[in-house]
Amino acid sequence: MKKEKIAARRLAVMLVSLMVVFGSGTSRLHAQSKSGTNAGHGAAKKPSAAARKATAKFAARAETLLGSAPASKGEWGLLIVDAESGETLFEQNADRYFLPASNMKLFSTALALAKLGPDFRFRTTLETRGTISDEGILAGDVVLVGRGDPNLSNRRFPYELKEEFDGPPEKALAQLADALVAKGVKEISGDVIGDDSYFPRERYPNGWEIDDMVWEYGAAISSIVVNDNTVTLTLTPGEQAGNGVQAVVSPATPDFTVENRVVTSAADVKSDLTLTRDPGANIVVVKGTLPARSTPRKLVLAIEEPAQHAAALLKRLLEERGIKIGGVARAQHDSVEASGAPTVLAEHVSVPLGDSVKLVNKISQNLHAEMLVRTAARQNGRWTTPEELMKVPADFYAAVGIAPGDVVQTDASGLSRHDLVTPRAVMTLLSFAQKQPWFLPYYDSLPVAGVDGTLEDRMKNTPAAGRIHAKTGSVEHVRTLSGFAETLSGRRLIFSFLSNNQGGKSHEAADALTGLCVAMSEEFNVAPAKRAGKQKRPQ
Numbered sequence: 001m002k003k004e005k006i007a008a009r010r011l012a013v014m015l016v017s018l019m020v021v022f023g024s025g026t027s028r029l030h031a032q033s034k035s036g037t038n039a040g041h042g043a044a045k046k047p048s049a050a051a052r053k054a055t056a057k058f059a060a061r062a063e064t065l066l067g068s069a070p071a072s073k074g075e076w077g078l079l080i081v082d083a084e085s086g087e088t089l090f091e092q093n094a095d096r097y098f099l100p101a102s103n104m105k106l107f108s109t110a111l112a113l114a115k116l117g118p119d120f121r122f123r124t125t126l127e128t129r130g131t132i133s134d135e136g137i138l139a140g141d142v143v144l145v146g147r148g149d150p151n152l153s154n155r156r157f158p159y160e161l162k163e164e165f166d167g168p169p170e171k172a173l174a175q176l177a178d179a180l181v182a183k184g185v186k187e188i189s190g191d192v193i194g195d196d197s198y199f200p201r202e203r204y205p206n207g208w209e210i211d212d213m214v215w216e217y218g219a220a221i222s223s224i225v226v227n228d229n230t231v232t233l234t235l236t237p238g239e240q241a242g243n244g245v246q247a248v249v250s251p252a253t254p255d256f257t258v259e260n261r262v263v264t265s266a267a268d269v270k271s272d273l274t275l276t277r278d279p280g281a282n283i284v285v286v287k288g289t290l291p292a293r294s295t296p297r298k299l300v301l302a303i304e305e306p307a308q309h310a311a312a313l314l315k316r317l318l319e320e321r322g323i324k325i326g327g328v329a330r331a332q333h334d335s336v337e338a339s340g341a342p343t344v345l346a347e348h349v350s351v352p353l354g355d356s357v358k359l360v361n362k363i364s365q366n367l368h369a370e371m372l373v374r375t376a377a378r379q380n381g382r383w384t385t386p387e388e389l390m391k392v393p394a395d396f397y398a399a400v401g402i403a404p405g406d407v408v409q410t411d412a413s414g415l416s417r418h419d420l421v422t423p424r425a426v427m428t429l430l431s432f433a434q435k436q437p438w439f440l441p442y443y444d445s446l447p448v449a450g451v452d453g454t455l456e457d458r459m460k461n462t463p464a465a466g467r468i469h470a471k472t473g474s475v476e477h478v479r480t481l482s483g484f485a486e487t488l489s490g491r492r493l494i495f496s497f498l499s500n501n502q503g504g505k506s507h508e509a510a511d512a513l514t515g516l517c518v519a520m521s522e523e524f525n526v527a528p529a530k531r532a533g534k535q536k537r538p539q
Contacts, residue, residue, distance in 0.1 A: 047087065054523045055090055061519040062092070070504030071512045076497070079423035080520055083434060083484065083492035089524055097408070097420040098498035101473030102364045103480040104414030104421070107407065107429060109357045109445060111396050112372035113438040115379060118354035122149030122375070126176050127342040136186035141327065142345070143193045144176070144314055146224030146307070148375040149350045150368035151359075153227045157351045159358050161452045169227035170251050170313055172348055177317040179346035191327035192318065194311035197335040198223035199374050200382060203304070207416025214277050215302055218415065219367045221374070222306035226313060228367055229306045231255070233299045237290035238264040245290055254312045255303045261287035267294070275299060307331035354441035361445040361471055362453035366413035373412035386410070397425070400432045414473060426482045426496035446470055446483050449517065458510065463488070464517040477502050479509035485517065487525040495520060
């Protein structure tokens with residue numbers, strides 16, 4: 001028997017042994033796709049000896065990382081392919097379901113870029129069906145019409161390395177108010193209305209949890225988004241123990257009132273705060289202690305009624321500019337049939353969609369992801385049920401080539417605990433994306449290891465730093481990471497690492513993901529044989 005055959009058999013035995021180590025009754029580790037083909041690349045070629053060796057070395061390192069507690073107590077789905085050839089380099093549970101957490105944003109932002117284009121811009125308008133007299137009296141209502149712009153705020157664009165802000169959080173609404181003043185309006189006889197009827201009313205997708213809805217990451221969905229539909233509660237302790245604690249909400253909102261039960265403790269006592277808000281309640285209860293003379297504590301809270309909040313905020317801004325308001329601030333959730341087109345009094349035009357997508361993926365902004373999918377779906381008209389809404393992304397995934405059933409989606413952000421994807425679905429999406437004209441803004445939107453976004457503090461001083469461009473994901477017991485790896489040799493890899501049922505400390509699964517990225521970058525660094533040419537980076 002030739003030495004090559006003996007070596008091949010030894011390698012096969014080693015791989016089978018690894019399959020047993022990783023498996024729990026069934027084999028879960030495979031060097032190649034069980035189907036024998038790779039999505040979008042035709043028939044799979046037999047891997048070279050060098051490729052088999054790299055796979056075996058990576059498998060051994062993966063076993064070390066994932067084969068002992070606490071990582072071993074959870075479930076792991078791994079898939080690595082060569083971005084150019086489509087060759088599957090490693091897979092484990094690649095066709096099983098996992099909660100993706102914010103890896104769902106990879107799907108949502110790809111859909112938005114494909115359907116709307118990177119240059120798409122949102123329009124938010126102030127409108128009226130009334131008339132303006134020579135004296136500046138507007139006879140009628142003023143309506144703030146939202147159309148899904150996620151950035152009616154004070155953010156600075158484009159995003160570069162970190163978020164930056166300029167001015168008050170209601171800056172975009174203030175600019176609209178200034179435009180109305182510039183038109184000579186001095187009085188409004190009617191109401192100030194926040195019209196979010198552009199999207200059917202569905203504030204919380206199926207699978208969001210009650211605790212999510214209190215905080216900024218679970219803000220209510222509406223086609224009007226002012227400052228991420230959040231306000232900031234600032235708690236300032238007193239000078240000595242026993243003093244009261246000042247509570248201020250900014251900007252002011254009719255959405256809730258604060259029942260403040262926080263007191264100042266001794267300076268050497270650790271802060272202890274509890275905040276609660278029952279679903280649908282208009283009272284936020286905060287209690288506990290803050291150390292004397294300590295730095296004020298800021299809590300970013302979600303708004304439950306965004307259109308009402310925006311209308312009240314706009315009304316205040318107009319009044320501060322000397323405009324008298326005869327009516328009230330109110331919300332309008334359903335479209336109103338009326339003859340003729342309204343008069344547009346002022347307009348806010350957003351940054352290009354490519355800039356919005358970059359923010360979504362870099363900082364993992366949940367509400368913004370929901371806006372993008374709904375805006376893309378709205379181009380086909382209004383939907384009537386959540387199921388009808390989700391048919392739009394489902395049709396897109398079918399066109400991408402994702403296998404039927406490989407994506408189960410109930411929201412756009414991944415906050416839902418009902419979302420499910422397979423690692424192969426993620427790989428198929430990313431493989432498709434790299435061939436599209438919108439790939440550059442998509443690729444640039446992904447956090448870079450050790451550099452920015454949600455990967456800023458991860459993989460520093462490792463071979464993966466600066467070379468992993470990937471989306472993170474995190475909800476309770478879930479840690480995920482999927483995207484692209486650029487090796488030292490110039491080879492691009494597509495990977496999806498999904499972990500569920502993680503019961504250890506939050507950093508342990510993240511540390512395992514870092515280890516997998518380092519191992520991948522090192523073991524698959526050598527370009528495969530008969531390569532057509534160096535993998536091109538996005539230009």
